Amino acid sequence: MVELETSRLDTVFHALGDATRRKMLRELADGERTVSQLAEPFSISLAAASKHIKALENAGLLRREVRGRTHLCRLAPGPLASAHSWLSFYERFWIERLDVLERLLREEDAKQSRKPNKGEDR
Amino acid sequence: MVELETSRLDTVFHALGDATRRKMLRELADGERTVSQLAEPFSISLAAASKHIKALENAGLLRREVRGRTHLCRLAPGPLASAHSWLSFYERFWIERLDVLERLLREEDAKQSRKPNKGEDR
């Protein structure tokens, strides 16, 4: 039970580490899709697409409702929120870097305005 | 050149899809570490740890500075920001769900306060 969270993040990030699956998620963001609709944009077999969909389902990123012979898939955003919040821990690092960048630009700016305008009209 | 961004996300999410590497990043969040320092908490060979570190480096998540015979590693947050912002696109979906949850709880609450206090003193 202790490592359940960890392994969930494993499967989520693993699922996201494939462009095909990310595109499928993007598609699901626009609404429900059947398996064949999700497979259509890709030049892979239906069986391959079915495996990708199962990977998303295992990661908890997709829920399916079987309606007769078609499977209706929809986005399940929970694990995306988890991944997002995992990443948020590191937010201070990139914000810090943006701050440094901004400071440097400001200094450049100050230096420029102290100099006589050199070759720029307007 | 077109698919360069996509493949970068591939390697980033792939790198994050392994608990060992995530723990290494977490360690780097506390400061610079050498290769052996990063490897120390894990019961794997140094060569294996070296491969993990290379995976992080390939994903752009880690920069290394060779200082004599030791390699100083530090966190490179840029790709984390990219992954974070990729996920942010889906933010509305989980926020939506939280809103629904909140509404349901509020309704439950209202129902409760309309009822006579049933078995709760205070």
Added chain:
DNA sequence: TCTATATTCAACCTCATGGTTGAATTAGAA
């Protein structure tokens, strides 16, 4: 210069992944 330390390299093993194809399953439609 010699030795010990930090790290990578190369070769190898095992298992998972992503793909294929053809058959099986299940449900709509005729």
Added chain:
DNA sequence: TTCTAATTCAACCATGAGGTTGAATATAGA
């Protein structure tokens, strides 16, 4: 009932990932 459509299953293949061990490389220190 029979045909067709939607999907999965099973078997297979090639490749890559993560692990090992032992040798190679390069630098620090005596």
